[in-house]
Amino acid sequence: MTDVQRFSGPNDLHLHSNHSDGTESPAEVVRQAHAHGIRTLALTDHDRTTGWDEASGVTSSLGMTFLPGMELSAKHEWRSVHVLGYLFDPEDAALGAETDHIRDDRIGRAERIVRRIGRDYDFTWEDVQAQTVGDATVGRPHIADALVARGLVSDRSAAFDGILHPREGYYEPHYAPDPLTAVSLITNAGGVAIIAHPVTTGRDRMMPVAFIEQLISAGLGGFEIEHRENTEAGKRMLRDLASKHDLIVTGSSDYHGAGKPNLPGENTTSDAMVARLIERATGTAPRYA
Numbered sequence: 001m002t003d004v005q006r007f008s009g010p011n012d013l014h015l016h017s018n019h020s021d022g023t024e025s026p027a028e029v030v031r032q033a034h035a036h037g038i039r040t041l042a043l044t045d046h047d048r049t050t051g052w053d054e055a056s057g058v059t060s061s062l063g064m065t066f067l068p069g070m071e072l073s074a075k076h077e078w079r080s081v082h083v084l085g086y087l088f089d090p091e092d093a094a095l096g097a098e099t100d101h102i103r104d105d106r107i108g109r110a111e112r113i114v115r116r117i118g119r120d121y122d123f124t125w126e127d128v129q130a131q132t133v134g135d136a137t138v139g140r141p142h143i144a145d146a147l148v149a150r151g152l153v154s155d156r157s158a159a160f161d162g163i164l165h166p167r168e169g170y171y172e173p174h175y176a177p178d179p180l181t182a183v184s185l186i187t188n189a190g191g192v193a194i195i196a197h198p199v200t201t202g203r204d205r206m207m208p209v210a211f212i213e214q215l216i217s218a219g220l221g222g223f224e225i226e227h228r229e230n231t232e233a234g235k236r237m238l239r240d241l242a243s244k245h246d247l248i249v250t251g252s253s254d255y256h257g258a259g260k261p262n263l264p265g266e267n268t269t270s271d272a273m274v275a276r277l278i279e280r281a282t283g284t285a286p287r288y289a
Ligand code: AMP
Pocket: 021, 046, 138, 139, 140, 141, 156, 157, 160, 161, 256, 259, 260
């Protein structure tokens, strides 16, 4: 055991609370992860770090290790790209300014989507606010929950396949930085940047490999390979790319509480890879029990 290896697995490095689009408080997310056998976890709310303290209060009382994290929204051309950041400095000014910008723009964008839906359905911004806890990072999942509460769809998945799908004409994207900027911001804040679910089908097509290699040159730490939305062919390609460039590879649940079928621990990250993340990061320390 190296001196950084004071944690123990199983390790789940991608979970969401109601500080973004999960349905549970940070404390509840930790309790659910613990009940599913997880002993080291990262809370990775979209564009927000405010859940860290509540989550780490519970990990420490349960004898678990907490890795501070975030899922930073980015965009390559039309593709939405999610960049997981771990162990960065939460006070970093440049990263903070960027997440403020993204979160502000998400609000206006969500209001415009809701206004368009409201032309065809009995549906208002108040419906969405009723599904949003405090200052949560607002996204389509909150609109989906409001559509469910109105009886317009059966669940989040049905909302994403129907009214919220771009083909229906209500959708618009939100502001997000280029992935190169996202990787640099996280890295410059002392964190490790890992591309979340890089090879999903349908929802987003994959970034070109040449562009991924530019991200590696810009300091990208690795890829989230074991994730239910990655294709098998995509995972094989990423494993080859990761071994060629000696990158970190992770596996995670992307738990969103009741908002998605994903369960804590359905995919996990090896202890060796968690140790590499910790060794590489300089922005903030893991919170051990
Ligand atoms: P947004 O960033 O507002 O465009 O919303 C994207 C978020 O919606 C992602 O972070 C996912 O967590 C969630 N999402 C995407 N597709 C689905 C789905 N089919 N069911 C539930 N949640 C989804």
